[in-house]
Amino acid sequence: MVVNLDWELIxxxxxxxxxxxxxxxxxxxxxxxxxxxxxxxxxIARLSGVKPIRxxxxxxxxxxxxxPLLVQIFIxxxxxxxxTGTRINPFIAAVVACSINSGAYVxxxxxxxxxxxxxxxxxxxxxxxxxxxxxxxxxxMPQAFKRIIPPLGxxxxxxxxxxxxxxxxGFEELTRRGQLIIARTYASFEIWTAVAVIYLIMTLxxxxxxxxxxxxxxxx
Amino acid sequence: MIKITNLEKNFGDLHVLxxxxxDVADQEVVVIIGPSGSGKxxxxxxxxxxxKPSGGTIAVDGITLSGEANINAxxxxxxxxxxxxxxxxxxxxxxxxxxxxxxxxxxSDKDATETAMALLxxxxxxxxxxxxxxxxxxxxxxxxxxxxxxxxxxxxMLFDEPTSALDPEMIKEVLxxxxxxxxxxxxxxxxxxxxxxxxxxxxxxVFVDDGRILEEAxxxxxxxxxxxxxxxxxxxxxx
Numbered sequence: 001m002v003v004n005l006d007w008e009l010i011x012x013x014x015x016x017x018x019x020x021x022x023x024x025x026x027x028x029x030x031x032x033x034x035x036x037x038x039x040x041x042x043x044i045a046r047l048s049g050v051k052p053i054r055x056x057x058x059x060x061x062x063x064x065x066x067x068p069l070l071v072q073i074f075i076x077x078x079x080x081x082x083x084t085g086t087r088i089n090p091f092i093a094a095v096v097a098c099s100i101n102s103g104a105y106v107x108x109x110x111x112x113x114x115x116x117x118x119x120x121x122x123x124x125x126x127x128x129x130x131x132x133x134x135x136x137x138x139x140x141m142p143q144a145f146k147r148i149i150p151p152l153g154x155x156x157x158x159x160x161x162x163x164x165x166x167x168x169x170g171f172e173e174l175t176r177r178g179q180l181i182i183a184r185t186y187a188s189f190e191i192w193t194a195v196a197v198i199y200l201i202m203t204l205x206x207x208x209x210x211x212x213x214x215x216x217x218x219x220x
Numbered sequence: 221m222i223k224i225t226n227l228e229k230n231f232g233d234l235h236v237l238x239x240x241x242x243d244v245a246d247q248e249v250v251v252i253i254g255p256s257g258s259g260k261x262x263x264x265x266x267x268x269x270x271x272k273p274s275g276g277t278i279a280v281d282g283i284t285l286s287g288e289a290n291i292n293a294x295x296x297x298x299x300x301x302x303x304x305x306x307x308x309x310x311x312x313x314x315x316x317x318x319x320x321x322x323x324x325x326x327x328s329d330k331d332a333t334e335t336a337m338a339l340l341x342x343x344x345x346x347x348x349x350x351x352x353x354x355x356x357x358x359x360x361x362x363x364x365x366x367x368x369x370x371x372x373x374x375x376x377m378l379f380d381e382p383t384s385a386l387d388p389e390m391i392k393e394v395l396x397x398x399x400x401x402x403x404x405x406x407x408x409x410x411x412x413x414x415x416x417x418x419x420x421x422x423x424x425x426v427f428v429d430d431g432r433i434l435e436e437a438x439x440x441x442x443x444x445x446x447x448x449x450x451x452x453x454x455x456x457x458x459x
Contacts, residue, residue: 121306121308129324
């Protein structure tokens with residue numbers, strides 16, 4: 001079987017898909033950024049000496065990691081407005097769902113990173129009179145950060161791919177743009193292939209960048 | 221300087237310290253020896269609350285350890301040197317020394333640097349100020365760790381087997397620094413297996429086994445005429 005690709009259609013569609021790709025990168029960057037903030041706080045909270053804090057942060061991680069992102073998006077976009085009575089804009093809904101989701105995964109990355117640091121470091125800091133918070137900030141976290149660069153890079157790549165799910169609430173990122181073009185042209189093969197190639201270029205670029213960061217920080 | 225009364229410590233069902241009473245006078249060097257698992261490290265770690273005692277009281281320089289604020293107040297005054305150095309690997313040697321004085325005592329960067337350099341000179345490592353810990357030998361790292369603890373101007377120093385993780389040829393350089401400190405009148409509590417050091421530098425030897433202090437004596441008396449049977453057995457195995 002010979003597939004005749006409609007190259008003209010592809011070249012016409014690529015600019016439109018690329019604007020969608022920019023939106024995909026935006027939502028991923030914002031979500032992982034907020035996820036980083038949530039994840040750092042929750043990750044540290046999971047190691048807290050205060051039991052309620054540990055339980056609540058643990059429950060958050062379990063609930064988010066134990067349910068599909070697609071369902072979480074539906075809850076934020078459809079279920080919550082049904083209760084509160086106010087509709088949210090799809091972009092906000094997408095960012096909220098993805099950030100909360102990313103936060104749970106990032107929290108586990110942080111927890112692992114912090115736990116991988118020799119307990120002697122915390123003891124040394126505390127024995128010098130530094131508080132727990134100071135020891136975390138100046139001694140534990142700087143070391144943990146270096147170690148979690150690779151898993152954080154993986155999380156960024158995973159989020160970039162998973163952000164395609166927000167197309168279901170009509171948010172026009174890369175995947176949704178592809179769907180809309182196909183609805184008009186029926187060129188399913190060309191467009192989905194083009195969409196896949198654009199995702200691949202983005203993920204490969206990120207993984208190269210993470211590998212570079214890893215090399216840079218390892219030398220010191 | 222340090223007053224320990226009826227100290228008890230349990231790890232779950234394991235009863236590690238069984239009523240320890242120990243006073244350390246100002247400028248005194250007390251050497252704690254005993255077989256491994258006897259509780260001597262735990263005893264030391266209780267003094268600055270790295271292990272939380274299950275019972276009894278510990279007072280350092282008149283402050284009884286209780287709440288969190290109290291603990292930090294005591295930790296500022298008591299330096300600790302660990303078996304495995306525990307230097308901060310992401311900082312230069314100089315920054316290792318400057319961190320706590322700056323953050324805990326609010327010393328200016330200039331003063332912290334001056335103190336740090338003076339201490340590095342004292343332990344013979346001035347030229348390593350801008351190296352990272354991994355670039356140093358074990359003996360050098362331990363000397364930096366001692367300088368780091370001294371940078372807080374502690375009133376007492378605790379040493380938890382400071383030479384046990386070192387290659388034999390590096391033990392002397394660390395012991396020499398400790399001897400110097402003792403000579404200058406630092407109050408020291410040292411857990412060690414270095415019997416030569418205990419004899420030469422110690423004012424008093426405390427023999428601990430099975431969570432109890434079984435014998436306390438001047439070093440010469442202890443090593444030449446041990447009274448306790450288990451102390452005799454212990455010494456016969458290692459000397």
